Amino acid sequence: MTFHTWMLIPLGYLAMSLVTIVFYGIDKHRAIHGGWRIKERTLHTLKLLGGWPGALVAQVVFHHKRRKLGFMLVFAAIVTMHIAVWVVIYRAMH
Numbered sequence: 001m002t003f004h005t006w007m008l009i010p011l012g013y014l015a016m017s018l019v020t021i022v023f024y025g026i027d028k029h030r031a032i033h034g035g036w037r038i039k040e041r042t043l044h045t046l047k048l049l050g051g052w053p054g055a056l057v058a059q060v061v062f063h064h065k066r067r068k069l070g071f072m073l074v075f076a077a078i079v080t081m082h083i084a085v086w087v088v089i090y091r092a093m094h
Helices: 003-033 040-062 069-093
Strands: none
Touching: 003 040, 040 069
């Protein structure tokens, strides 16, 4: 992979994180005001697609989805999977 290709990876994480923060903010607003909620599956999918750093920020900023054990266990599994994939990639390259 070239340097330019590698630079797309953090940009992808950043873009997905920003999208995820927006989705968490919308869901928190709807939770407070009684609107239609965003499905947890959608939030998990955004994290899986690289938005997990943004989800972490959003949970702190919005105080949202931090107390739901099942939700947090899936979140932890997604973060662990991302880290494991990067460890495998790193080891394969060295």
